[in-house]
Amino acid sequence: MQLLFLLEQVVNGLVLGGYYLLIALGLSLIFSVGGVVNLAHGAFYALGAYLSIAVAKHLGFGAGVVISPIAVALLGILFERFILRRFYTADPILSLLVTFGLALVTEQLIRIIWGASPLPASMPSALKGSVVLGDFLFSRYRLLLLAVAALVLVGIWLLLNKTSFGRVVRAGIQRPDMVAALGIRLQPYMTVIVMLGVGMAALGGALFAPIALVHPAMGAEIIAVAFVVVVIGGLGSFWGVVLAALLVGVVRGITIHFLPAAGEASMFVLMFLVLLLRPRGLLGERIEKFE
Amino acid sequence: MSKDNKDVSSTRAIAGRRRVLKAGAGMAGALALGFPAIVRSQAGPIKIGHLTPLTGFLGALGGWAQLGIKMAAEEINASGGINGRQIDLISEDSVNPATAATKAQRMYERDKVDVLMGEINSASAKTIMQVAERNQRLFMSIGPRSDALRGANCNRYTFHVDIPVTVMVNAEGQGLLREGLIKGKRIYALTSDYLFGHDLAKAAKKFVTANGGTVIGDELIATSATDFSPYLLKIRQAKPDLIATNLGGNQVTNFVKQYAEFGLPYPVAGFNLNTADAWAAGAGNLGGIWPTVWHHEIDTPGTKAFVAAFRKKYGKTPENHAWIEYVSLKVMAQAMTATKSTDTSKLIAYFESEAKFDLLKPRMGYFRSWDHQMMQEAYTFTVRKPGTYKEAWDFLQFSAAIPAADQPLELLAPTKAENPCTFK
Numbered sequence: 001m002q003l004l005f006l007l008e009q010v011v012n013g014l015v016l017g018g019y020y021l022l023i024a025l026g027l028s029l030i031f032s033v034g035g036v037v038n039l040a041h042g043a044f045y046a047l048g049a050y051l052s053i054a055v056a057k058h059l060g061f062g063a064g065v066v067i068s069p070i071a072v073a074l075l076g077i078l079f080e081r082f083i084l085r086r087f088y089t090a091d092p093i094l095s096l097l098v099t100f101g102l103a104l105v106t107e108q109l110i111r112i113i114w115g116a117s118p119l120p121a122s123m124p125s126a127l128k129g130s131v132v133l134g135d136f137l138f139s140r141y142r143l144l145l146l147a148v149a150a151l152v153l154v155g156i157w158l159l160l161n162k163t164s165f166g167r168v169v170r171a172g173i174q175r176p177d178m179v180a181a182l183g184i185r186l187q188p189y190m191t192v193i194v195m196l197g198v199g200m201a202a203l204g205g206a207l208f209a210p211i212a213l214v215h216p217a218m219g220a221e222i223i224a225v226a227f228v229v230v231v232i233g234g235l236g237s238f239w240g241v242v243l244a245a246l247l248v249g250v251v252r253g254i255t256i257h258f259l260p261a262a263g264e265a266s267m268f269v270l271m272f273l274v275l276l277l278r279p280r281g282l283l284g285e286r287i288e289k290f291e
Numbered sequence: 292m293s294k295d296n297k298d299v300s301s302t303r304a305i306a307g308r309r310r311v312l313k314a315g316a317g318m319a320g321a322l323a324l325g326f327p328a329i330v331r332s333q334a335g336p337i338k339i340g341h342l343t344p345l346t347g348f349l350g351a352l353g354g355w356a357q358l359g360i361k362m363a364a365e366e367i368n369a370s371g372g373i374n375g376r377q378i379d380l381i382s383e384d385s386v387n388p389a390t391a392a393t394k395a396q397r398m399y400e401r402d403k404v405d406v407l408m409g410e411i412n413s414a415s416a417k418t419i420m421q422v423a424e425r426n427q428r429l430f431m432s433i434g435p436r437s438d439a440l441r442g443a444n445c446n447r448y449t450f451h452v453d454i455p456v457t458v459m460v461n462a463e464g465q466g467l468l469r470e471g472l473i474k475g476k477r478i479y480a481l482t483s484d485y486l487f488g489h490d491l492a493k494a495a496k497k498f499v500t501a502n503g504g505t506v507i508g509d510e511l512i513a514t515s516a517t518d519f520s521p522y523l524l525k526i527r528q529a530k531p532d533l534i535a536t537n538l539g540g541n542q543v544t545n546f547v548k549q550y551a552e553f554g555l556p557y558p559v560a561g562f563n564l565n566t567a568d569a570w571a572a573g574a575g576n577l578g579g580i581w582p583t584v585w586h587h588e589i590d591t592p593g594t595k596a597f598v599a600a601f602r603k604k605y606g607k608t609p610e611n612h613a614w615i616e617y618v619s620l621k622v623m624a625q626a627m628t629a630t631k632s633t634d635t636s637k638l639i640a641y642f643e644s645e646a647k648f649d650l651l652k653p654r655m656g657y658f659r660s661w662d663h664q665m666m667q668e669a670y671t672f673t674v675r676k677p678g679t680y681k682e683a684w685d686f687l688q689f690s691a692a693i694p695a696a697d698q699p700l701e702l703l704a705p706t707k708a709e710n711p712c713t714f715k
Contacts (some may be wrong), residue, residue, distance in 0.1 A: 004527050012520050115346075116354030117610070118544060129554035137527055139520065139553045211552050212517045213544045213571060215351055221517060248537035256510075256521035261484050263521065264513035 005220025008136050011265055015142050017249030018149035020186055022204035024229035024241050025156065026197025032173045032236040033186070033193050034088050039099040040079070041201050041226060046071050049209040049218060052115055053121050061124050061210075068206045069168035073199030080194035085187070101221060111286035121278040123210035145207050151201060153242065159196075160238065169193065174285075196201030228271045234284020243282055300531040312588040325381070336376040337633060339364070339620070341405035342391055342419065343434070347383035348514045348540040349411045352567055352612045357382055357412060358605055359616030366600075367620070373627045378586065378620075382409075391415035392670060395422040395430075405633040406431065408619060411612065413437035413539075414488035423448040433619045434612055436563070437490040441664045445712035450642055451664040452619050454584045456487070456562070460494040460694045461703040462669040463562050463582040464502065470580065472533045472558060479557075480529035481522060481546065484511040484537040487563075491537040495562050499535070507531060512542065514663045519549045527555060536561040543568040550577040566687065575687055577674050584669055585611045585652065586689045593651035608684040614651065622648045653692060654700065662712040666700040668692040 023045055030038045048068050056064030083102065087095035127141045130263060160166035171179050172186045179186060205218070212218070225248070233244030248267045255266035308489040343353040364380045372378060385391035391410070398404045399422070407423060411434035412615055414492055423430035424446040428490075431450050432440065438456045440449070456464075467473050471550040478499055482492040488511075496506050508529050510522055527536060530624055534557050537547055550559060551572075564581040585596045587608050597617060601609040625648060642663070647655040656667035672689035680686050694702040 005524075008528075009521055010522055012524055016520060054659055115607075116351060117567055118351050118541070118571035120571055121574040122575055123552070125575065128552060137524060137553070139549075141552050142520070157498075178461045193382045210573075211545075211549050213548070215571075216348055217350060217542070221515070252518075257525070260522070260525075261511035261513065264515050 005251035006254065006257055007183040010250050012138075014246050015138070015146050015249070016252070017246035018146045019142075019204065019208065020229055020248060021242060021245035022149050022207075023201050024226040024233070024245055025153070025238075026200040027226045027235075028230045028233065028235065028241045029040060029193050031196045031230065032191050034084065035092070036084060036087060036099065037227075038084070038194075038197070039096060039223060040102040040106065041099075041198065042221070043103045043220075044072050044076065044202040044203040045222050046210070046216065046219035047075070047106065048111060048205030049121075049214050050110060050119065050205075051202070052206035052209055053119050053214060056121075061203050061224045064207045065203070069199045069203040071265070072202030073195045075222075075244050076195040076198035077191055078291055079198065080191045083189070083195060088190075096118075103223070116216060118213050118215040121209040121214050133250070137289060141211065147209065148203070149257030152203070156200075157238065162260055163172030163250060165189070165192070198227060225267065232271050232274045232281060234281025236285050237281065237283040239285030240281055247282075249268040301714060327644055336379065337373055337627070338381060338402060338404040339623070340380045340395070340398035340402060340407040341380055341382035342398075342407065342409045342415070343412075343616075344412050344415065345380070346386060348542060351571070351642065352411050352434070352565055352610075353384070355567055355610040355612040356409065356616045357610065358601075359613035360408070360612075360620050362601060363617045363620035363624075367624050367646070373624050377609055378466045378624075383562070385410060385412070385415050385419075386602070388412070388414045388418045392422050393451035395419040398428070398552060399423075399426045399428050405429075406623065406635075406638070408623065409433055409616070410435050412485075413440060413490070414485050416440055417444055417486060418625065420444065420446055420449045426653045427635065429638055430625060431619055433615055435487065437487045438494060439486065439490055439652055440708075441662050442705070442712050445714070447639065447663070447714035449663060450658050450707055452505075452615055452622070453665070454582075454667065454669050455664060455704070456491045457705045457709075458669050458703040459582040460498050460562050462671055463560065464495075465499045465693060466580045466671040466690070467533070467560055468502060468580075471713055472560065475500055476504050476505050476532035478505045478533045478535050479507055479526055479529050480509040480535045480537060482509055482511050482537040483514050483542055487539050488512075488537050491562050495535055497536055497540055504533075512538065514542065517545055517547050518540065520553070523549065523553050523555060524709075526557065533555055533557065534559045537563065539563060540565075540568070544571045547572040548576050551578075554709045564657075565611055567612065569687060570610070570684065571600035575677065577686070580673055581694060582609060582671050583689065584667075585650075585685075586670060586672065586687065587684070588689060589652060589670075590649055593649055600713070606635070608682075616652050657699070659701070659704070660708065661714075662710055664704065666704060667695070668700070669703065 027038060027041045030036060051062035051071055052068035055067045088099060123141055129140045130137050162168060168184055169189050229244045229248055230241060233240030249267050252263055253272050256263040293318050296318060315524055343356045344350055345353045364378045368377050378405055383394055395407055398407060406429040408431040410432055413435040416432045416435040418438060419430055433452045436453050436456050441451050480492060482488045492509060499506055536546060559579040561581050569577055598609060625640050626641045627633055630641050642658045643660045645657045645660055650656045650667055652668050654668055656665050659666055670689045672687045675686050676689045
């Protein structure tokens with residue numbers, strides 16, 4: 001029986017990992033291609049949640065979840081074109097500062113527009129409740145969330161591995177100088193990557209709004225987790241991020257099963273161990289430009 | 292080629308991965324810790340230092356607290372101030388217990404405040420209380436509810452306005468006993484892992500065992516937790532008769548939302564809930580019985596006037612933290628007016644005389660002289676059925692006051708035998 005309970009936690013951890021993935025994957029892509037750790041990533045996540053609530057008020061829950069990430073992705077274009085682009089070649093400290101500053105500005109903007117107190121958000125009652133599969137209990141809503149995350153994952157994988165767009169991006173991650181020598185500008189590709197990345201973060205925010213607190217500092221909460229996932233997975237590695245997101249979810253579930261008070265600390269311990277044993281991250285590749 | 296200089300492809304100029312990671316981790320950490328908000332203060336001679344968390348898991352409540360105390364200060368100043376002196380309110384984010392202590396010391400020493408007020412976080416209040424005692428200056432602890440602050444950690448320079456954990460547990464417990472949810476029942480507890488939660492869990496456990504219930508599980512949950520699904524699975528495995536939550540701040544809302552998401556069949560009761568937590572959970576997510584210290588539907592002229600003025604000024608209905616900060620500054624103003632002074636020992640003597648204060652509730656409150664905690668009415672509330680209320684604010688149905696009008700206010704508070712408070 002004990003083992004079954006543990007297994008239930010593992011499966012639940014995988015579901016949670018799927019959600020972490022939505023946010024971490026974009027962060028990893030933007031870093032891999034542009035060399036910028038986007039500390040404003042959490043801000044786009046928060047914007048996604050707030051916009052989805054604003055849209056849902058008029059057009060319903062489904063419209064909110066669809067429209068909000070698209071709107072944030074469009075904002076991402078402006079973000080890349082007018083801010084991020086100036087910092088690809090600059091000292092990384094500068095891009096950290098500017099994205100960090102943007103995170104603060106966005107958080108305060110949210111306070112000014114929507115107020116400091118958390119916004120209420122509910123899901124349609126049809127999605128409430130749980131399903132029991134075998135001996136396992138799943139929240140119906142989280143299964144949907146997992147399906148969306150899986151769809152996004154497949155989409156991004158196909159884009160990176162089966163299209164000419166993806167070939168250029170992958171080449172750009174490994175050998176930007178060669179890409180340049182072949183006469184290909186990476187800039188437009190970067191715009192698309194940033195757009196996709198922040199769009200995914202916003203989707204994560206919109207999907208999580210009905211089950212967690214929607215408040216101005218929610219972006220700061222998630223950026224720490226996303227960063228941990230990216231570091232554990234290894235920079236530049238698609239499957240590394242996937243593996244790390246699932247692992248963080250599972251380790252948290254198992255820790256809570258045995259030692260509930262240590263649940264939130266578990267992911268940082270995991271990151272610590274991974275960095276000790278394999279500083280490059282689980283599946284991190286050797287990337288010339290970062291060495 | 293000149294065009295290419297600005298291109299992404301020149302990222303070779305970038306410094307090592309290690310450096311980016313290190314800096315990134317530091318910044319992400321700083322981001323997670325939160326940033327102090329800078330708050331405008333007014334000019335005037337009576338300086339009131341105000342500390343409350345504006346970031347972190349109690350930050351949402353702190354936002355309400357600031358609105359309340361600012362409104363009180365403006366009202367007092369508009370009517371001529373205290374003893375002809377205007378109030379200068381210096382309000383800052385207390386961030387965490389360590390920062391709270393540093394800021395408290397700075398406010399006493401450099402800003403030369405006459406008194407310190409505020410706080411919601413019990414752990415931060417504990418450190419500020421130590422600073423107040425060291426400086427032999429007054430601190431009015433407004434929102435913290437931990438029993439330990441009024442008990443083992445009490446000192447003669449601190450006064451406590453909010454109802455303590457024991458009162459919440461007793462008020463809530465009476466409600467649960469009436470519903471037959473304690474005697475002979477198996478109770479599973481979720482506890483916030485900091486001073487307040489520990490205190491609450493201790494008091495709740497004592498009440499449950501004294502009334503014939505069994506606590507079959509008690510999980511400590513970090514204050515930063517946003518996902519409760521692993522705990523919900525453990526609850527389902529334990530199949531309790533009642534889930535009792537000893538959570539604080541954002542945790543309550545997150546738990547309530549996710550409990551509704553999973554749709555587990557066990558009844559939920561909480562020993563702590565603030566109106567803001569309930570509002571943030573959204574309609575249809577909340578159920579169960581909860582304790583509270585004040586509610587905007589309380590039928591007194593004072594509450595009606597306060598709610599109307601607050602709505603006019605801020606365009607929303609006040610939450611209980613806005614109320615308590617508002618009345619606390621009024622209480623302080625009353626003491627300063629009566630003693631014609633801002634002197635610490637005179638104010639302490641006035642409060643210890645058990646002078647009565649209007650808390651906008653049917654009965655007046657007073658600070659109990661030997662442990663400095665406010666004696667006042669408490670309430671419980673349940674959730675109204677959808678369709679029976681008009682405004683989103685109004686989905687809570689609150690009960691008659693506890694203790695009842697013919698019972699002493701001290702009824703629910705710990706007795707002298709139970710409370711180890713002595714002043715040095």
